Amino acid sequence: MLEVQELAVNYRGVLGLEAVSFAIAPGQLVGVIGPNGAGKSTLIKAMLGLIPLSHGIVRYCTCPLCQQLERVAYVPQRSQIDWDYPISVWNVVMMARTRRLGWFRSPGRATREIVRAALERVDMLRFRHRRIGELSGGQQQRVFLARALAQQAEIFLFDEPFTGVDKPTEAILFEVFGELKRQGKILLVSSHDWGDSLNQVDRLLLLNQRLIADGRPDQVMTPDNIHRAYCGTLAPAYPSDVESPFFC
Amino acid sequence: MLHWLLDPLNYEFMRNALTIGLLVGILCPVMGTYLIVQRMAMLGDVIAHCVLPGLSISFFLGIDILIGAFGGGILGALFITWVRSQSRVKADAAMALTFSSFFALGITLISVLRSRVDLDGLLFGDILGVSPIDILRTAIIAVLVLAAIKIFYKELLFYTFDRVGAQAMGLPVDVIYLGLMAATTLTIIASMQAVGVILVIAMLVGPALTAYLLVKELHQMMLGGAVIGALASLIGVYLSYYFNLPSGPAIVLVSSALFVLALLLSPSQGILTRPKTQP
Numbered sequence: 001m002l003e004v005q006e007l008a009v010n011y012r013g014v015l016g017l018e019a020v021s022f023a024i025a026p027g028q029l030v031g032v033i034g035p036n037g038a039g040k041s042t043l044i045k046a047m048l049g050l051i052p053l054s055h056g057i058v059r060y061c062t063c064p065l066c067q068q069l070e071r072v073a074y075v076p077q078r079s080q081i082d083w084d085y086p087i088s089v090w091n092v093v094m095m096a097r098t099r100r101l102g103w104f105r106s107p108g109r110a111t112r113e114i115v116r117a118a119l120e121r122v123d124m125l126r127f128r129h130r131r132i133g134e135l136s137g138g139q140q141q142r143v144f145l146a147r148a149l150a151q152q153a154e155i156f157l158f159d160e161p162f163t164g165v166d167k168p169t170e171a172i173l174f175e176v177f178g179e180l181k182r183q184g185k186i187l188l189v190s191s192h193d194w195g196d197s198l199n200q201v202d203r204l205l206l207l208n209q210r211l212i213a214d215g216r217p218d219q220v221m222t223p224d225n226i227h228r229a230y231c232g233t234l235a236p237a238y239p240s241d242v243e244s245p246f247f248c
Numbered sequence: 249m250l251h252w253l254l255d256p257l258n259y260e261f262m263r264n265a266l267t268i269g270l271l272v273g274i275l276c277p278v279m280g281t282y283l284i285v286q287r288m289a290m291l292g293d294v295i296a297h298c299v300l301p302g303l304s305i306s307f308f309l310g311i312d313i314l315i316g317a318f319g320g321g322i323l324g325a326l327f328i329t330w331v332r333s334q335s336r337v338k339a340d341a342a343m344a345l346t347f348s349s350f351f352a353l354g355i356t357l358i359s360v361l362r363s364r365v366d367l368d369g370l371l372f373g374d375i376l377g378v379s380p381i382d383i384l385r386t387a388i389i390a391v392l393v394l395a396a397i398k399i400f401y402k403e404l405l406f407y408t409f410d411r412v413g414a415q416a417m418g419l420p421v422d423v424i425y426l427g428l429m430a431a432t433t434l435t436i437i438a439s440m441q442a443v444g445v446i447l448v449i450a451m452l453v454g455p456a457l458t459a460y461l462l463v464k465e466l467h468q469m470m471l472g473g474a475v476i477g478a479l480a481s482l483i484g485v486y487l488s489y490y491f492n493l494p495s496g497p498a499i500v501l502v503s504s505a506l507f508v509l510a511l512l513l514s515p516s517q518g519i520l521t522r523p524k525t526q527p
Contacts, residue, residue, distance in 0.1 A: 012336075048416045069418035076412055085285055085409050086460060086469050095406045099417050104399060131464035151417075 001025055002065070002155060002186050007056035009039070009046050016042045020056070020211045024186050024203075026154075029177050031201035031217075032190040035230050038208040040190035041077060044157045047188075048074060060155065070099045073153035075144045077160045083133045089143050090128040093118055096150035118150035119143075122172055138169035145176060156180060158189040162197075174200055256489050265375045265442075268383050269481030269499065272439045272451060275390040277459065277473025278397060279435040280452035282428055284460065285408050285469075290343050291325065293449040295429070296436045297347040298324025300354025300445065303370065307363035314385065314437060321433030324350050329425075373444030373496030375485065382441045389438040393431045397470075404428070405466055442481070443496040454503035455480060461507075461514040476506055 002024045009016035017039045024030050032040050045051045047058045049066030058065040065072065073096070093115045097107060107115075119125040122142040132140060141161060148156055161173055174197065177187055181202075189201070198204070204220040206213040208229045213220040256262040283289045302320025306313045324346055331342045358365050369377065397404065406414045407424045415421045432452075439448045459472030484499030512520050 045412075050412060050415055069416060072416065074413060074416040076410065076416075080412055081410060082285070082287070086464055086466050087405070087409055088465055091405065091465065092409070095402075095409070095413070098402050098406050098414075099419065101402070103403070106402075 001061070002188075003059045004047060005057050005059070007043070007046055007058065008054045009042055009051060010054045011042075011051065015209060016051075017046060018210050020207070022205060022211065022214055024188065026184040026186055027181050028202050029181050029187045029189065029200070030203045030205060031194060031198070032188065032205045032207055033194060033198075033220075033229075034192070034207035034212075036192055038192075038229070040192070040207055041159050043207065044074070044159050044188065044190060047157065048072065065155075071153055072155045072157060073148035073151040075148050075156075075158045075161055078137065078141065078163055081140075083140065085132065087132055088128065089119070089124060089130050089132060089135070090115065092132055092143050093146045093150050096147045100152075114152070115146075115150050118146040121149060121176065122146045136166065137164035138166035141165050142169055142172060145173060149176070153185070155186045156188070158187070160191055161189060162191050162193070162195075170197070252490075253486075256486065261376050261378075262485070262489060264378045264380070264383060265485050265495065266482060268378050268386055268442050269375060269485050270478050271383070271386045271390050272442045273455070273477035273479070273481030273499075274474040275386075275393060275435055276439055276448070276451035277455040277477040278394060278470045279432055280454075280456040281459075281466065281470045281473055282404065282408055283432065283452060284456055285466065288339075289449070289453045290340070291328070292432060292436065292452040294328065294343045294347040294350075295321040295325055295433050296440075296445040296448045297354075298350040299433070299436060299440070300370070301350055301357050302354075304354055304357040304361055304363045304365055307365050308357075308361040317437045317440070318430075318433055320350065320354075321436060322429060325429040325433070369444070370440060371444050371446050372494065373440070373442050373447060375442045375495040375499075376488070378441050386438040386441070389434045393434055393438075396427070396431060400424075400427070401467070408466075443499055447496050447500050450500040450503060451477060451480075454500065454507055458503075458507040458510045461510045461517050464516075477503065480506060 004023065005021050007020040008018050020043065032043065034040055042051065046053055047065060048069065060068060060071065094107060094111070096118070097111045097114065101107060101111065116125065119128055122145050124139060124142050124146060127135060127139065132143065135143065145161070162170055165173070177189070177200070180187055198217045198221070201217060203215065204217045205211060206220050206225055206229050212229045213225045280289070280292065283292050299317040299320045302316035302318070303313055306316025328339070328342045328346050331337050332339060357363070358367060366374070403419060403424060407419065407421060411421060435452070436445070436448050439451055443451055455477035456469060456473035458476050459469045463469050463472050480503035481499050484502045485495060487493055487502065488495035488498040510518070512518055515521055
């Protein structure tokens with residue numbers, strides 16, 4: 001069980017997140033939706049301890065998540081990467097094994113096999129010698145998906161994985177999400193624009209600084225909730241609103 | 249031709265110059281590669297200027313210049329990081345302020361402390377005047393830095409490609425950053441005698457950037473940069489000998505000329521040679 005409790009983030013005096021609480025059980029695909037600047041990336045980064053929390057804690061298996069980061073695979077937003085970096089597809093995916101290999105050790109046959117399998121799964125093995133910058137946006141996203149797979153993590157956090165991505169890649173993303181779910185992994189995926197794929201998630205978190213709603217997509221995307229998330233400052237979200245059947 | 253190459257080797261100062269030129273030509277591009285891919289090339293220039301106050305203090309105290317210069321360089325790099333983390337000031341402005349301030353402090357200290365510093369040599373390099381002890385210092389630094397890069401290559405690759413991802417996986421990014429700053433400072437100190445603090449940035453960036461246009465992997469950029477850097481150093485020293493040119497600038501100009509050649513003629517990315525994109 002991944003538990004986020006009373007998470008709050010202030011960045012140089014600007015409110016990022018306030019009192020966000022939820023929990024995700026293994027085998028669940030949870031989507032995060034909200035307008036631009038709602039704090040979706042901030043939420044993911046705060047969960048990983050990449051930005052300082054002003055309040056709250058994130059636990060996995062009763063221990064703080066930031067002490068067991070090797071169990072988390074994180075796929076950053078595309079804009080965070082310098083695509084002109086001189087690196088091949090193969091070596092990007094190989095990064096997934098950096099922590100497992102440990103200091104001073106080079107990858108052996110087993111590691112190469114894991115990387116190969118991950119690239120094969122996203123149909124990118126034939127591009128393994130290409131420089132990452134020579135690929136299309138969708139292909140680049142698939143390489144990062146392969147990197148996450150090769151990490152063999154238990155928790156997967158995706159920050160805006162559908163941005164600038166073609167239809168086949170989107171299909172592969174959802175196929176892989178499904179497979180990971182069946183393996184009992186925990187998945188949290190943020191997107192500002194889910195389109196038709198909204199119903200593929202088990203649960204949706206509607207976010208705008210606070211957690212406005214949490215539940216099945218059809219329960220969450222009510223006109224009232226959407227209005228509260230997207231149309232500025234309205235009635236503040238009280239803790240009673242964020243209760244969900246999954247909250248434990 | 250062979251005559252032309254071998255004649256200068258009869259002089260000890262030329263043998264010294266070529267040795268240190270070779271070392272610097274190999275070391276600088278390897279370290280510079282990390283600066284370039286992190287878009288921090290200017291940081292090399294900043295650190296180079298920041299070593300000056302440290303140098304004048306170590307001359308004054310009579311300690312090895314390595315200690316003072318290292319302290320100054322690291323202090324400058326940390327100061328920039330601190331200013332950026334504590335305010336809205338952006339990196340370029342923080343760098344401009346830091347390097348000019350440290351430089352001013354260095355010049356002031358040299359004047360006030362009456363340090364017997366050869367300012368010209370420091371600023372522009374004096375490769376024809378290097379001593380065996382300079383060569384030894386440069387060689388030790390080069391071995392240390394290159395060995396560290398070899399040992400921590402996979403962590404450094406991850407960090408420089410995707411800092412946030414590396415942090416998210418639990419790599420000690422602050423330690424890695426400090427290590428990179430320390431290695432950059434050491435590299436600059438090792439190169440000061442050859443090309444001087446003002447031109448060392450050219451050796452850090454020039455050959456590695458030339459290689460960047462020719463290759464597609466980081467380690468290839470380092471290897472290619474090292475070959476190009478060594479070549480530029482050797483050609484520069486010979487040109488300096490035969491045409492009585494200032495040695496530091498001669499090396500830098502050769503390196504820059506090689507960059508322009510690659511820019512025009514790189515098989516994959518050259519302006520004149522790259523494959524035409526279909527309209």
